[in-house]
Amino acid sequence: MHQVLHHSSSASFMGTREIMYLRALSCCWLIAGGPHTTSAETEGIDPITANVIVSATRTTEALGSVAQAATVLTRDQIDRSPFSGGHQIDDLLRAVPGVQPSLLSSRYNHPTAQALTLRGLGTRRTLVLLDGVPLNDGFGGWINWGLVPDRIERIEIVQGGASNLYGTWAMGGVVQLLSESPLRGSTFKLDSQAGNYNTYTQAVSAHLGTDRIGMTLGYRWYHSNGFIPLPTDQRGPIDRPNDARHHHFSGAIAARLAPSTILRLSGTWFDEDRSFGTPLSLATRAIGTTTLSLSGESARGDHYQVSLFGQWQTFRNLTSQVTPSATLRLSEFQDRIQTIPSNDFGGSLQWISLLSLQHKLVLGADVRTIIAQSGDALFTATGPAGNTLARGQQLGGGAFAEWIYQPVDALTITPSVRSDWWTQFNARTVATNGTVTSPDARTISSVNPKLSALYRVGEWFRIVASAYQAFRAPTLNELYRSFGFGGFTFAANDQLSTERLSGVDAKIEGGEAQGLGLSWRISGHADWVKDQILFVTQGPLLAQRQNVGRTRTVGGEASLTWHPLTPLSFQLGYAYVHSVITEFPGNSSREGKFVPNVSSHQVTAGLSLSHSQLADLTIQARYLSRQYADDANTQPIADFVVLDASLQRTLLKGIRLFLNGENLTDRRYIATQTGSIKTLGTPLLVIGGIRYEH
Numbered sequence: 001m002h003q004v005l006h007h008s009s010s011a012s013f014m015g016t017r018e019i020m021y022l023r024a025l026s027c028c029w030l031i032a033g034g035p036h037t038t039s040a041e042t043e044g045i046d047p048i049t050a051n052v053i054v055s056a057t058r059t060t061e062a063l064g065s066v067a068q069a070a071t072v073l074t075r076d077q078i079d080r081s082p083f084s085g086g087h088q089i090d091d092l093l094r095a096v097p098g099v100q101p102s103l104l105s106s107r108y109n110h111p112t113a114q115a116l117t118l119r120g121l122g123t124r125r126t127l128v129l130l131d132g133v134p135l136n137d138g139f140g141g142w143i144n145w146g147l148v149p150d151r152i153e154r155i156e157i158v159q160g161g162a163s164n165l166y167g168t169w170a171m172g173g174v175v176q177l178l179s180e181s182p183l184r185g186s187t188f189k190l191d192s193q194a195g196n197y198n199t200y201t202q203a204v205s206a207h208l209g210t211d212r213i214g215m216t217l218g219y220r221w222y223h224s225n226g227f228i229p230l231p232t233d234q235r236g237p238i239d240r241p242n243d244a245r246h247h248h249f250s251g252a253i254a255a256r257l258a259p260s261t262i263l264r265l266s267g268t269w270f271d272e273d274r275s276f277g278t279p280l281s282l283a284t285r286a287i288g289t290t291t292l293s294l295s296g297e298s299a300r301g302d303h304y305q306v307s308l309f310g311q312w313q314t315f316r317n318l319t320s321q322v323t324p325s326a327t328l329r330l331s332e333f334q335d336r337i338q339t340i341p342s343n344d345f346g347g348s349l350q351w352i353s354l355l356s357l358q359h360k361l362v363l364g365a366d367v368r369t370i371i372a373q374s375g376d377a378l379f380t381a382t383g384p385a386g387n388t389l390a391r392g393q394q395l396g397g398g399a400f401a402e403w404i405y406q407p408v409d410a411l412t413i414t415p416s417v418r419s420d421w422w423t424q425f426n427a428r429t430v431a432t433n434g435t436v437t438s439p440d441a442r443t444i445s446s447v448n449p450k451l452s453a454l455y456r457v458g459e460w461f462r463i464v465a466s467a468y469q470a471f472r473a474p475t476l477n478e479l480y481r482s483f484g485f486g487g488f489t490f491a492a493n494d495q496l497s498t499e500r501l502s503g504v505d506a507k508i509e510g511g512e513a514q515g516l517g518l519s520w521r522i523s524g525h526a527d528w529v530k531d532q533i534l535f536v537t538q539g540p541l542l543a544q545r546q547n548v549g550r551t552r553t554v555g556g557e558a559s560l561t562w563h564p565l566t567p568l569s570f571q572l573g574y575a576y577v578h579s580v581i582t583e584f585p586g587n588s589s590r591e592g593k594f595v596p597n598v599s600s601h602q603v604t605a606g607l608s609l610s611h612s613q614l615a616d617l618t619i620q621a622r623y624l625s626r627q628y629a630d631d632a633n634t635q636p637i638a639d640f641v642v643l644d645a646s647l648q649r650t651l652l653k654g655i656r657l658f659l660n661g662e663n664l665t666d667r668r669y670i671a672t673q674t675g676s677i678k679t680l681g682t683p684l685l686v687i688g689g690i691r692y693e694h
Contacts, residue, residue, distance in 0.1 A: 055129070055156040055176040057402060057414065058165050059303075059352050059362050065404075065412050067452035067464045069507050069523045069557070071096050073155040080608060080618045082646040082660040085191070085201060086148035087222060087246070089155070089177060090114065091662075095604050095620050097557040097573035098159055099175075100597075103624075103638055103671035105682050106145040108226055108242050110276060111283060111315070112483075113672070114142050118159045118173040119525055120553045120577030120598045121501075122532065125472055127162065127170035130177045131266070133291055133309050136169050138344035138370035138394075140477035146270050147287065149250045150191060150203035150220045154178040159557075160505050160525060161470035164416045164450035167366070167398045171470040171501055182207065182214035182254040182264070193658075193689025197241070198225040201689075213255045220248040229277045229679045231668070236329025238278050238322060246272030261296030280320035280334050287313045303352040311344040321487045323381065326676055333381045336484055342372035360404040362416075367397030374481045378432060386432030390480035390492065396422030396444075396473070410456045417449040422473045427494065429480060439479075439494040446471040446498065460511045470501040474533060478545050488675040491544040496533055499547075503527035517563035524556035534596060536587070536631050541675060543630075549583035551595055571606040581631075593633045601625035615649040629673040640669035640681070656691045 056066045063072070073092070078084050083092040090101040093116070100117040102109055115123035124141040127134065135144050155177055162170035184207055191203040205218035226242040228235060252266035267290040274283050293307035316339050320332040348366030355361055373391030377384070400418035407413070425441035450468035457463060474496040482492045507523035531547035538544050555577030563569045579595040594600075603623040610616045626639040643665055648658040666684035673679065 053156055055174050056158045057362065057404065058350065058364065059360070059402075059404075061404070064456075064462070064511075065406070065454065067412055067414050067454035068466060069159055069464070069505065069521070071157040071159075073157075075153050078152055078155070080616055080646060080648065082618070082620070082644045082662060085203070086150045086152055086220070087146055087201075087248075089148050089152065090116070090143070090145050092155075093157070093175070094622055095573075095606065096157060097559055097575035097602060097604055098555075098577075099157060100599060100602065100624070102597075103669075103681055104229075104679060106143075107222075107224060107244060108229070108682065110274075111144070111285060112140055112142050112317075112477075114145055115597075116143055116175065117598060118157075118175075119527065120555055120579035120595065121172040121527060121529065122534070122579070122595050123597055124475075125172035125499075126175060127166050127173070128175045128177070131179055131291070132176075132293075132307070133289070134169060134346075134368075135177075137313075137342075138311070138368070139313075139340065139342040139372040139475065140481075141169075141475045144270075144287065146246055146248065146272060146285075147268055147289065148177060149179050149205070149218050149248065149268075151180055151189065151205060151218070152177050153180055160466065161448075161450065161468040161501055161503050161527070163420070163446070163448040163470035163472075163501075164418050164468060165400050165402065167418060167420050168396070168422065168446075168471060168473045171472040171499065180205075180207065180216060182209060182216045182252045183211050183256065183262070184214065185210065188692075188694050190692040191689065193687050195660075195685055195687030197227055197685065198223070199685065199687060200224070201687075211256065214253070216250070216252045218248075218250040220246075222246050222248075226275075227680070227683055230329075231670075231678055231680060234327060234329070234678060236322070238329045238332050240275065240278060242275055242277050244272065244274040246270065258296065261294070264291075264293050264295075266291045278320055278322065278332050280318060280332050282318040284316045285313065287311065301354065304350065306347075306349045308347045309345070311342075313340075313342050313344070315340040315342070317483070319484055319486075321381075326486050334379050335487075336379070337377040338374060338483065339376075340372060340374045340481075342370065344368070344370050358406050362402040362404070363400070365397065365399040367395075369393065369395040370476060372476050374477075387430075388432055388482075389428070389430040390482070391429075392424060392427035392439075392476045392480050394422060394424050394473075394476060396420065412454040414452045414454075415449070416451075417447065420444075420446045420448070420471070424473075424476070424479065427480060429494075444473050444498050446500075462509050462511075463506075464509075465504070465506040467504045468502075470503070472499040472501075472533075474498070474545075478533060485674050486677050487541055488677075489542050490535060491538075491542065493545045496545060497531045497547050499532050500530040501527055519561045520559065522556070522558045525554070527553045529553070532581075532595075534581075534631050536590070548581050548587075548590065548631075549585050550581075551579065552582045553577060553579040553595070555579075567610040569608045571604070571608075573602075573604040575602040576600060590631055593631060594628055596628050596631055599625045599627040599638055612650075615647055617648075618646045620644045635673040637670040637673055637678075640667050641665075642667055642681075654692055654694045656693075657689075658691065659686070659688045661686050 052060045056068045090106045093099045106114045116126045118126045159173040162174045187207045189205045193201045200223045203220040208215050223245040249269040254264040271286045289311045291309040295305040319336045321335040322329045322332045346368035350364035353361045371393045376388045398420035402416035405413045422444040427439040429437045448469045452466040454464045479494045505525035509521035529551045532551045535543040536546040557575040559573040579598045584590045605621045607619045623641045624638045629635040646660045650656050662685040669681045670678045671681035
């Protein structure tokens with residue numbers, strides 16, 4: 001189901017004039033709040049169907065001119081998949097080679113465990129954007145998938161170090177989700193579905209307006225009773241299904257102040273409550289967001305964008321301890337009530353200048369601050385055991401420059417560099433005995449360059465290579481927040497150092513040669529990380545975040561798409577990654593161990609068949625090899641084959657029925673493990689429903 005750059009159309013291999021025309025329609029796309037309103041919109045060109053990509057260069061570029069390995073999922077591919085809802089995006093991404101979301105779907109997973117791995121670099125090293133605004137939680141780095149609206153127009157995935165443009169959050173790459181523009185006329189959409197495990201989703205959205213002013217309103221309600229996450233042989237009387245429910249409200253208004261100037265204001269409200277397998281293991285969240293942006297064109301034809309965003313969140317996390325032991329599950333008592341309020345604010349600006357047909361310059365800067373604290377009420381089986389507090393603040397940002405240079409039609413060279421500055425301060429921890437600690441303020445600076453080059457050999461063949469550096473600063477969560485689960489404690493570490501990455505990658509790819517309907521890509525990469533942060537096991541019931549010294553990741557991806565007939569297509573993908581700890585001073589027993597939560601082998605396959613008079617059928621199969629939940633590689637998880645499918649039929653104009661199936665063979669596999677407690681992946685789930693669009 002995935003579509004790489006060369007899969008779009010033969011327009012990917014345009015000549016210089018067409019490429020430079022698209023460049024002239026470039027937009028400003030910013031980490032700290034750039035909306036999906038592109039300058040393609042300002043010129044009357046649909047940026048969703050235009051043969052371009054934004055995330056790789058932070059400006060609109062023709063697909064055939066981008067010197068990076070990127071994947072694009074279109075609206076049609078999203079709608080035809082079994083995972084078309086916004087809150088299912090992590091499941092949708094599982095079909096892309098080299099992309100490994102958390103093994104347990106975000107619909108059932110704990111919010112703090114919702115993560116994404118690109119190229120085997122480990123979790124929390126991928127920037128995920130929704131219309132330019134980070135979905136990565138500022139406090140913890142996990143991904144707030146629930147904030148995604150129900151209808152997504154396009155997904156762009158760029159793998160490989162991207163700190164040269166996006167800073168600390170993008171050490172492993174960038175995933176950008178693009179929603180519908182308010183400037184798209186008047187439409188009404190309704191989606192109603194139901195399935196086993198008492199799973200229900202109701203979503204409605206409306207677009208009102210013209211190309212001068214428009215408004216979008218959306219609402220989604222989701223509920224599932226869930227399933228019991230423990231394997232049968234570990235269950236006890238205390239275990240219950242992991243039910244979940246949430247509400248998602250979204251709205252946006254955009255006004256075209258001038259032919260090339262757009263002002264946009266958008267906001268989201270999301271609230272949810274979940275349980276995690278026992279009556280006293282619960283979590284609730286309430287998140288509000290807002291974004292304001294202005295984009296346009298100067299008198300000389302340069303493009304600019306200025307944006308601001310804010311997010312307010314309250315997260316309440318309740319955990320329990322099962323008695324008499326984690327494996328003899330007869331009863332439980334509340335051991336922790338954790339309340340985490342956080343505020344996250346940012347702003348950015350970007351300027352794009354088309355210097356000539358061969359030269360394009362992108363300049364920009366952004367800033368972000370996170371203010372948060374974690375207050376814990378602790379308990380034992382006999383009653384309260386005191387309170388703890390951990391708080392802190394981060395402030396940082398960067399400035400970047402990128403030069404897109406095309407000396408001849410066949411060659412594109414893209415050097416870029418970004419300088420970042422981050423500081424963590426105002427930190428304070430209070431222990432249960434009242435001891436107050438004030439960790440020292442620290443400032444981090446980093447300069448990260450990247451050089452990419454693309455060379456077209458003939459009309460249908462391209463060679464691309466890149467070299468880059470990237471970094472990641474530890475989050476407030478990693479520095480100051482300790483937490484527990486089932487009697488197992490995960491300790492913070494306020495002495496953590498910044499992660500530093502150096503890497504190279506290369507790819508060769510062939511476009512859709514006329515008459516064959518065949519596209520392919522082969523890529524390879526090597527990345528070295530200094531001071532990578534991992535949980536390091538300290539004992540049978542304790543792990544602490546530590547810098548492990550050095551890790552090395554070597555791998556590659558291959559993908560093939562074949563369209564033998566217009567209604568029929570096949571996709572096949574494979575990703576290999578060898579990600580290991582190579583140096584760990586003071587703990588040589590971990591050297592040679594695999595980086596946790598990374599599978600060495602990933603295989604994806606898909607078939608799509610469309611018949612206008614009958615139905616549309618999409619079948620997806622994926623294999624993920626064994627990985628480990630811990631640094632000592634003693635807790636094997638994953639190693640499974642899963643089959644998903646979607647059958648859809650149009651009844652009348654605007655009315656479509658669908659039947660989706662997940663894990664059709666009901667494959668039972670271990671998705672994660674904490675201490676001795678194992679958690680199952682999503683079982684067989686069948687959901688049917690109706691979509692109406694007018």
